[in-house]
Amino acid sequence: MAFEQQYFICFLLVLLQLPFFTIAQSYKNISFSSSLTAQEDSDPHWASPSGEFAFGFRKIGNAGFLLAIWFENIQEKTIVWSANRNNPVQEGSSVEFSAEGKLTLTDIGTGKPTNIADGQSTYTGVAYAAMLDKGIFVLATRNSTYLWQSFDHPTDTILPTQTLNLNSSLFAQLTATNYSEGIFKFVLDSDGNLMLYTVNYPLKSNNFIYWPIQTGGGFQVLFNQSGSIYLTTRNGSILG
Incomplete structure (x- = not known):
């Protein structure tokens, strides 16, 4: 399943409106x-x-x-x-x-x-x-x-070519000026379900799910260079 950019902008978890860039292979x-x-x-x-x-x-x-x-x-x-x-x-x-x-x-x-x-x-x-x-x-x-x-080891953002693996999560920052882990959490859990939680701050425990995709077969979230985000299975198939 391809996820549209506006979903993630609304959830304030992934900064998709950051400028795209050309991937260089050079090292410094x-x-x-x-x-x-x-x-x-x-x-x-x-x-x-x-x-x-x-x-x-x-x-x-x-x-x-x-x-x-x-x-x-x-x-x-x-x-x-x-x-x-x-x-x-x-x-x-x-x-x-x-x-x-x-x-x-x-x-x-x-x-x-x-x-x-x-x-x-x-x-x-x-x-x-x-x-x-x-x-x-x-x-x-x-x-x-x-x-x-x-x-x-992502914090609140994923970038083009980055993936989220099983048990990976993103925490929105607490406020615009406080970068601590806040009250919204985006997670691909161990069962392959992609979900958005609210979090009991400051305890960091999950409160309730408000945006679930109960696939049970997800393996990675992929953010490609063209700006699309996909949930894939272990064999690379796109879930939809």
Whole structure:
């Protein structure tokens, strides 16, 4: 089944009116031991090869800084992903791509380091990090196999070429200026059902389903480059 853009705009979960872009295959590698530090009046970042996207620190009002990915070449500089949406850090906090291949966010307020790539089982083979023109940040091997990628850990947005797999979810941000997980949740559950929930904030428990597609056979939500979104089965068939 193809889902029209207006559904997702209404639900405020997927930002489909963001500008489309040409997918580039070039890389602008980030060297080991590189780091960024959150600073007032600037957005320190690592850019994608075309400059379309940036990965770095964005100040969010008085709440602090998000380690985020955003559109760099539009006036709004719309954020499409963040590593610490529920826990902004303060000025002077840093992110480092270490010599061991770890991507670590250190909060200056607590001194506590957080491994951003927490789903990565091993760092053996990490050759570089990169912010790509698809809007994805990766840790990769020499032959460009992704050992970790931000697309596998979505927050409130999906981008062209991105997929949502079983048990993946998107949380709308709480308010226009508060990027914490809010009261609306879009999920492809373990049974393959695609649903929109309201959430009991701040408990994060599901409240009720207000937009269900009870297919029982969904496997992935695909967002293609032309702007269409599909729910597919494991063999790639489009459900409809």
